[in-house]
Amino acid sequence: MKNKFVKWLSLPYAVWSIAFIIIPLLMVFYFGFTDKTGKPTLANIMSISLPVHFKSLLIALLLSLISTIICLLLSYPLAMILSSMNKDNNKLMILIFVLPMWMNFLLRTLAWQTLLENEGVINTILRSLHLPALKIINTPYAIVFGMIYNFLPFMVLPIYNVLCKIDKNLLNAARDLGANEVQTFFKVTLPLSVPGIISGITMVFVPALTTFVISDLLGGSKILLIGNVIEQEFTLNSNWNLGSGLSIVLMLFIVISMIITAVFDKDGEGSAL
Amino acid sequence: MANVLKKIYIALIFIFLYAPMAVLIVLSFNSSKSRSKWGGFTFKWYAKLLSDSSIMEALITTLSLALLSALIATFIGTIAAIAMTGMKKSTRTLMMGITNIPMLNAEIVTGISLMLLFIFFNVKFGFTTILLAHISFNIPYVILSVLPRIKQLNPSAYEAAMDLGASPFKAFFKVVFPDILPGVFSGMLMAFTMSIDDFIITHFTKGAGVDTLSTKIYSQVRKGIDPKMYALSSVIFITVLALLILINLLPGSGKKTKKEKH
Structure with a gap:
């Protein structure tokens, strides 16, 4: 054409x-890079070094790293199981991962409040089993929980896609040559799935790092992430210059993770679509 | 043994993903307004749903945004994907790079960047600004879903049609278009879903007086969610679930799904 x-x-x-x-x-x-009068300035960018801003960036980095790691650990076995199953079943499985999107994301996240509350569903069940109750609502743990819940599918899909593309003959060849199951996994499957892993990491890390909604809904608005600070500068304080300055700092981290993805996933094999 | 463990693992992940949905459906039948107290079974939130004009207005806004943005994004995205295959490699790489920006960038940054654009050019915030924003984040989904289909096309089929006397237009609609149609549809469906579920970008590009379901729910978080919202989202969820089951059980649909998988 x-x-x-x-x-x-x-x-x-x-x-x-x-x-x-x-x-x-x-x-x-x-x-x-400008102030309210339009004069060039670096003050907006430098304000990341203010303790309140810097702390929110550090907490966001920490919580998003923890949830990315947990997502990876939960997703890899799941993706392996799904990819080893019969194909028609898989189609349904993937649809089931998209289906939750049809129930509003804010409501789904709020539902975790009902589940995690001190007198909530999970604790009621735990108490009836005479187990110690969880006190995690309105703490950073609840935010990590919400991040894992919301972004888990973004990790599963890219890993699942690369695992499906692995030629089964390679695995058979490895077994024929005397490798046991563990060796086959570490020498063949895992290296071949790196593009999917890296793509999944970016797809979870970026939204987790920049979220303001999850921390707002599950952190009891006591814990400010960098996303919350930026959101407040835009919607409450109407300080667009400061908000933009902090966003530029945030974008630096996004660009770093994009570069890492581009290096490891040259052919776009791990893309989720 | 290993198989049982696998099934248990999948079941646990499913419980994790679907527990909130179950909670919301239960809450939609809760006669107490509180999220943490059960006040007895009721249908009243469903009964009152249709007469709540502000929720119905938000629903209509949400659906019209999703429909319009999906249609426009599908049109722009599909013709762009078709054009991309005929481009020089460097131009195509540049365009793909730009397409990937909204996919990889943080939603909050996309949201504020569009907000700043509208502020800078003095555009009045309202339905149009949200629509423009939704089209923008939807186009990449369409392109990424159509492009692989075009790459699999056999270019000789198009040329053969022309050799046999078809005009370029006729050759396109008779030969190329039917082959890329599944990609176009799945892109449009993805765009529609993304638009329905979006909160962050809408939050930054909406004006006072316009609300989608998401922004309406967000504004209710502090004062307590209107239980009619649980009823409405349960209705939407069950409808989509029923549609999915229907499509998958329908005779002849198996063939179609196999075709899409290539």
Whole structure:
């Protein structure tokens, strides 16, 4: 389809992406590097070193790292089980991962309050079994819980996709050559699934690092993540310059994780779609 | 033994993913307004749902945003994906790079960047600004779902149609389009779902007076969620679940799903 007309079909998208992707990002940089009067300044960026901002960044990094690691540990076995199953079953499985999106994400997260509360469903069950109750609502643990709950499918799908693509003959060959199941896993399956793992890590880490909703709903609004600070600068304080400055700092971490993904996943094998 | 363990593991993950859904459905029948107290069984929230004009308005806004943004994004995204295959490699890489920005960037950054754009150009916040934002984050889903289908096309089929006297348009609609249609549909469905479930980007691009279901729920978090919201989301969830089961059980659907898998 290499005729001249076909090339022009990309024009609407080219215009659209300049207007609604590129220019908005430039706006963030413009506002981030200027003050309210429009004079250039570095103050917005440097304000990350203020204890209150710096602390929120550190907590966000810590909580998102913990939830990314737990997501990976939970997802890998699941993806392995799913990929070893019969194909038609898989289709249904994947649909079931998309289905939760049809129940509002805020309500789903709020439902965890009902489950995790001190007098909530889980603790009632634990008490009836004479087990110690969990006191995690409105603590960082609840936020980690919410992150794992919301972003787990983003880890499962890319790993599942790469595992499905692994040629079964490679595994058989490894077994024929005398490797046991553990050796086959560490020498063949795991190295081949690295693109999926890396892609999953980015897809969980970025939304977890930047969330303000989960911390708002499950952290009892006592724990501020960097996302909460930025959100408040925009919606409560209308300080767009400061909010943009902090977003630029945040984007630095996003870009780092994107570069890592690009290095490990050159062919886009691990992409979720 | 290993098989039993596998099944238990899958079951545990499912309980983890679906426990909140069960909670919300139970809450929709709870006559107490509190999230943590059971006040007896009731249908009243369902009965009152249709007469609550502010919730119905938010529902209509949500659905029209999802429908419009999915349709427009599907149109722009599909023709862009078709054009991309005819491009020089460097141009295509650049366009794919730009397409990946909203997919990989944090939603909060996408949201505030669009908010700043509208502030800078003095655009009035309202339905249109949300729609523009939703189209923007939906286009990449369409492109990424159509592009693989186009790559699998046999270019000779299109050329053969032209050799046999079909005009480029006719050749496209008779030969190329039917083959990429499953990709177009799944992209549109993905876009629709993403738009329905979005909160963060809508939060930053909406104006006063316009609410989607998500932003309405968020505004109720502090003062307590209106139980009619649980009723509404249970209805939506059960409807989609029923549709999914129906599609998967329908005779002949097996063939279609196999075709999509290539």
